[in-house]
Amino acid sequence: MKKNNSKFEFSETSSISLYLIRAIAAQLVAMGHGIGIILRLQIALILAGLGLALFFLISGLLISYSILNKMKDENYTFKHFFINRVSRIYPTLIACLLFLLFFDGIWFRNPKFYNIFSFVFNLLLLNDTFLRVPAFGSARQAWALPLFWWIYLFFGWLLLGFRSTKRRYLYILVLGFFSVMLILIYSGFMWDIESKIKFLFLWIYGVFFFLFFKELHKYIVRRWIPNKISSDKNINNLTKIHEKIYLRSEFILKLFIILTLVSILILAIYILVVYQYSYNFYFLILLIFLLFFALIYTQLTTFKYSKKSKKIIKFMASYSFTLYLLHYTIFSFFSLFLESINNLILFLIAYLFTNLISIGIALPTEMRHDKINKYLLSKFA
Numbered sequence: 001m002k003k004n005n006s007k008f009e010f011s012e013t014s015s016i017s018l019y020l021i022r023a024i025a026a027q028l029v030a031m032g033h034g035i036g037i038i039l040r041l042q043i044a045l046i047l048a049g050l051g052l053a054l055f056f057l058i059s060g061l062l063i064s065y066s067i068l069n070k071m072k073d074e075n076y077t078f079k080h081f082f083i084n085r086v087s088r089i090y091p092t093l094i095a096c097l098l099f100l101l102f103f104d105g106i107w108f109r110n111p112k113f114y115n116i117f118s119f120v121f122n123l124l125l126l127n128d129t130f131l132r133v134p135a136f137g138s139a140r141q142a143w144a145l146p147l148f149w150w151i152y153l154f155f156g157w158l159l160l161g162f163r164s165t166k167r168r169y170l171y172i173l174v175l176g177f178f179s180v181m182l183i184l185i186y187s188g189f190m191w192d193i194e195s196k197i198k199f200l201f202l203w204i205y206g207v208f209f210f211l212f213f214k215e216l217h218k219y220i221v222r223r224w225i226p227n228k229i230s231s232d233k234n235i236n237n238l239t240k241i242h243e244k245i246y247l248r249s250e251f252i253l254k255l256f257i258i259l260t261l262v263s264i265l266i267l268a269i270y271i272l273v274v275y276q277y278s279y280n281f282y283f284l285i286l287l288i289f290l291l292f293f294a295l296i297y298t299q300l301t302t303f304k305y306s307k308k309s310k311k312i313i314k315f316m317a318s319y320s321f322t323l324y325l326l327h328y329t330i331f332s333f334f335s336l337f338l339e340s341i342n343n344l345i346l347f348l349i350a351y352l353f354t355n356l357i358s359i360g361i362a363l364p365t366e367m368r369h370d371k372i373n374k375y376l377l378s379k380f381a
Contacts, residue, residue, distance in 0.1 A: 007068075007069045007072050008065075008069065008214045008217065008218075010065070010295075010299065011298065012304070012305075013298045013299070013301060013303055013304060013305065014295055014298040014299045016305045016310055016313055016314070017295065018058060018061075018062065019313050019314050019316075019317040020313045020317070021054060021058055022054075022055075022058060022317045022320050023313060023317040024051075024054070025051040025052075025054035025055045025058070025320070026051065026055075026316075026317075026319075026321075026324055027323070028047045028048065028050055028051030029047075029051035029141070029323075029324055029327070030323055030324070030327035030331075030354055030355075031047055031351065032044045032045065032046070032047030032048025032049070032050075032051060033048050033327060033328050034327065034331045034347055034351055034354070035047065035347065036048070037328075037331045037332055037335050038331060038343055038346055038347045038350060039347055045276075045278070046272060046276060046277070046278050047278075048278075049277070049278025049279055050278045052144065052199075053202060053278055053284060053287060054287070054291075055144075055148075055324075056148075056203045056206065057202050057203070057209070057287065057291060058291070059148060059203055059206060060203040060204060060205065060206020060207045060209070061206040061210045061213075062206075063155060063206075063207075064155075064206070064207040064210045064211070065210050066084075067081060067156065067159055067160065068159075068210075071159065071160070074163075076160070076163070077163045077164045078156055078157055078160040078161055078163065078164040079164060079380070079381055080377065080381055081156040081160055082153075083373065083377055083380060083381060085149075085152050085153075085156070086376065087370075087372045087373035087376055088369050088373070089149070089321070091365040092321050092322050092325065092361075092362065092365045092369075093125075093145075093325070094365075095322075095361050095365045096139070096325040096361060097122060097123060097136060099361060100136060100137040100138065100139055100329060101119065101136075101137070103329065104137035104138050107333060107336070108137060108138045108329075108332075112134065113136065113137055113138070114136070117133055118133055118135065118136040119136045121136075122135055122136040125145050126146060127142060127143065127145070127146060128142070128143035129184060129185050130187060130188045131188075132188075137329065138328060138329040138333075139325060139326075139328055139329055141324065141325075141327070142325065144199075146185050147186065147196065147199055147200070148203075150178065150181050150182050150185045151200065151203055153178050153181075154175075154178040154179065154182050157171075157174055157175055158175060158178075161175060186200055195279055198279055198284065202288075205288050209288060209291070209292060212292075213292065213296070216296070217299055220296075253300070254297065254300065254301070257293050257296055257297045258297065260293050261290065261294060261297065264286050264289050264290045267286055268283055268286040268287060268290060271283045271286065318362065318366060318367045319358050319361075319362035319366055321362075321366050322359075322362040322365070322366050323354065323355065323358040323362075326354065326357060326358050326361065327354045330350060330353055330354045330357060331350050331354065334346060334349065334350035334353070335350070
């Protein structure tokens, strides 16, 4: 197996920061929908929309980071990528659909949503698309899953398909199939096409985000980090001068990044307050730059998360997908059957139960996706 070790790696601080963003995104979506269902406040759409936008952006970034690094191994093919995606998504998806099958069967039996076709189409990640079959049961937020899944397959095949088949026509044929599916999925009946295109471009921006980030990081390392200290006294003195210049330059660079971050954040909050819409074009552009400069800073900084905070952040991120799949159902259930309780207290109780139930289902599924992935690779790859 031939390997190329010259691959870009996120620093530990950057990696933990990405875990934190994923955890925050999931909690924002859950809180947003919970506030909308129970408290009925306008801020609900802003929070949920911001969380979903973050999901699309970091998804494109992380998928491209993973594929482009693993491609250094010449034996890494689309089959490996596909197994990895199946391991990451399907154990959680199946567990949550089974939960909905039994839980919704108790209180939510709307035949428009609670039927075998919706269940199967949700399982195939073809719900809420051009086929006009809605997501199964009370999980209305599941409309976004096909948007993620089919862009994964398209992008994975685009980069890795040529390794999986020696026949060029087959590569083009499969790529054409995924392209057609993308068009049909993103022009489906759930939501308007304009909003879906924004999600698609956010994901693509995430890919270019990573590519530019990688090259910029290489440039900064070459430009700012001094060479190793030589044993020669004269060169040593010269190196010390370079180090002083570097430390001063590093301070200026980090100060520039911090000031840029603060400026972008203030402008983004202003646009969000004025338009009160998370999918505003200008806000999404600012969100991209905000995340970009934040990661540049975490990649360069000497700051380290404490061991305790790393454990908490990783744990909260480890059930983010499960939380996304279940929160709408649990908030809806609480809002219907516990109406006599004060709305704020009801929201807090429902929010707590949403996280607890999500953790319980994620323990044998989402939190074990690495082990599931290794097992499937050993059997099929």
